[in-house]
Amino acid sequence: MKFSIALAMERFSPDKPMQQVVNETLELVRMADAGGFETVWSAEHHTIEFTIAPNPFQILTWWGAHTERIRLGTATVVAPYWNPLRLAGEAALCDHLTGGRLEFGIARGAYQYEFDRMAGGIPQQEGVAYMQELLPAVQKLWAGDYAHEGKYYKFPLATSVPKPLQQPSPPIWVAARDPGTFDWAVRNGYNILSTPLSRPMAEVGILADKFNKAVSDHSNVARPRFMMLRRSCVYARPEEWEVPVRASIDYGRAFENLFQNIGTVTNGFPKAVPYETVANRSEYDPQAIRDNLLFGTPDEVIEKLLVYEAAGVDQFCLGLAFNLPIEVQKKSLDLFTREVMPVFAARERDAAKQRARAIA
Incomplete structure (x- = not known):
């Protein structure tokens, strides 16, 4: 199992300068690069201060200029907000500007609040059809000249300029939680991004079952990669425990506002909704x-990560962006790099030796 990190430039108060947010986020990205993380992921969100990411390709290009080897992923671009020609060109250019390090993740979108402002108020659930x-x-478009006439998009013959550096394309990831999206993504050979949200650990197995069923139903397709993201904090x-738990509760109430x-x-700052109005209230215990x-x-x-490994997760993604103080985030990332990742690197080496012995 490999490891990645999802980061967002986040402000929960107008008293925090934007330039401080910029600098702190880049410091975490550079720590992840030096620590051997496989990928750093950036989201797309609009008009929301706690996830400042109006164009993830711009953010990834910036991060790429300050890192050496870590791959740079969109988790995710939101399909209904994009025109295919613009998306193809911007993603391909980002791939060039980062030396072929782009991981292309896409989703239907999460917040109805954003859909009301960015997608003409269509129901959030309709985003999957756009995707x-x-x-x-x-x-x-990445492959060459192409004309399109569909339900949501129409354009005459055109192509992506530029074409991606990685051919035929950067690795493609689709965000999925429902069985239909798992099935569609696996059938088309796309990797899977998923999250158990704040649900019990049993949800990891539920998502893994959806993935495995899709893989089994499409045995003619090579098994794609399976990533899972969860809010994360490691402490000595x-x-x-109290600081990350309180941050998670407060963040969750702002998330419920938008979701x-x-x-x-x-002015861009979501008000935390009263505890009594949140969904799945038991998850706030x-x-x-x-x-x-x-x-x-x-x-x-x-011990928790072994559950994900056993479920067949290929990449676990640390979600550090939930209003944790920057020093807590840095300490968490450092502890994970020094004391957790080596355990799984050793397990991977042992597994490789066992495979080699079996072949011999």
């Missing part, structure tokens, strides 16, 4: 958060 029309069109002593479209947003999310000492985190 399933948009992504094949982008791939055909067990009693340090359910039930709160107010003032402090003990449940400690148990379900990737929170704990290095030993506790290793």
Whole structure:
């Protein structure tokens, strides 16, 4: 199992200067690069201060200029916000500007609040249909001249300029939680991005079952990669749990505002909705958060990660962006790099030796 990190430039108060946010995020990216993480992922969001990412390709190009080897992924571009020609060209140019390090992740979108402002108010659930029309069109534009006449997009003969540096394309990832999206993505050979959100650890197995069923149903297609993201914080002593748990609860209440479209947003700052209005209220219990999310000492985190490894997850993604103080994020990333990643690197080496002996 490999490891990646999802980061966002986030502000929860107008008192925090934007330039400080910029500098702190880049420091974490450079730590992940030096620490041997496989990928750093950037989201796309609009008009929201706690995820400042109006164009992930711009962010990835910036990160790429300050790193050496880490791959740079969109997790994710939101399909209904894009025209295929623009998306194909911007992604391909980013691939060139980062030396062929782009990982192309796409999703239908999460927040109805954004859909009301960026996609003409269409229901968020309709985003999957946009994605399933948009992504094949982008791939055909990367290949050469192509004209398109579909339900959502129409354009005469054109092509992507430039073409991607990675041929025939950067690795493609699709965000999935429902069985239909798993099936569509695997059938088309796309890698999978998924998340158990804040749900119990059993959700890891549920998502893995959806992935494995799609792989089994399309045995003629090479098995794609399977990534899973979870909010994460590693701390040296067990009693340090309170800071990340409180941050997760507060972040979750702001997330509910946007996800359910039930709160107010003032000058880009979502107001945390009252606890009584949140969905899945049991997931806000402090003990449940400690148990379900990737929170704990290095030993506790290793035990949790073994569940993901056993479920067939190829890449685990640390979600550090949930209003953790920067020093807590840096300490967490450092502990994970020094005390967790080497354990799984050793397991991978041992597995490779066992495979070699079996072949011999």
